[in-house]
Amino acid sequence: MAMNATARPVRRTQEERSAETRGRVLEAALQCLAELGYGATTTTAVAERAGVSRGAQLHHFPTRAALIAAAVEHLYATLRTDFERAFFERVAPGADRLAASIDLFWQVWLDPRLAAVLDLHAAARTDAELAAALRPIAEAHQRHIVHLARHLFPKEALADQRFTAILDVVQETLRGMAIGYLVGGDEAHVRRTLAMLKELVSTALRGAAATEDR
DSSP, rough: OOOOOOOOOOOOHHHHHHHHHHHHHHHHHHHHHHHHHHOOOOHHHHHHTTTTTHHHHHOOOSSSSHHHHHHHHHHHHHHHHHHHHHHHHSTTTSSHHHHHHHHHHHHHTTHHHHHHHHHHEEEEEESHHHHHHHHHHHHHHHHHHHHHHHOOTTTTTTSSHHHHHHHHHHHHHHHHHHHHHHHHHHHHHHHHHHHHHHHHHHHHHHHHHHHHHO
């Protein structure tokens, strides 16, 4: 005869609880940065938004700079994963993969959390501790972007120096567009600039291919 037993709730390990708390704090930090700006994103404000004690937050992130840097690293990893997933799920076979990737990359730059990161780098100009915390994360993020781009466009990645330089142009252009959009968004201007960027990148890649074939 079957016995009706009340299912016992699965108890999480200390490691799982710690990871959950850490994730809540990082998400709260990103929300504060996006909504309040760097100046108002204090450890106290983040702890309150995350619903954790100040002691619990300090256990994971002993300083404000460490908290901010970890939040940026978490955001970068999330955005890269989301971009790659969107690329494979939304770019149809036979579509212009290059143009689609630039459009998707632009959507990434519209994320208000990423816009907040621009504020951080501006603040780091006069904050040595913040600058030191952000520098290795920014450098690692750039390496990840290059790796992802080469993974998505293996045929176009003809020569390291040329391909990376073209990718740099895309990133710097979109970064500048994002700053301009914050000042005063103009959709017509965005469309024109994106169209020109796609044309220039396509031409540059064809030139790189021609150079490699010689």
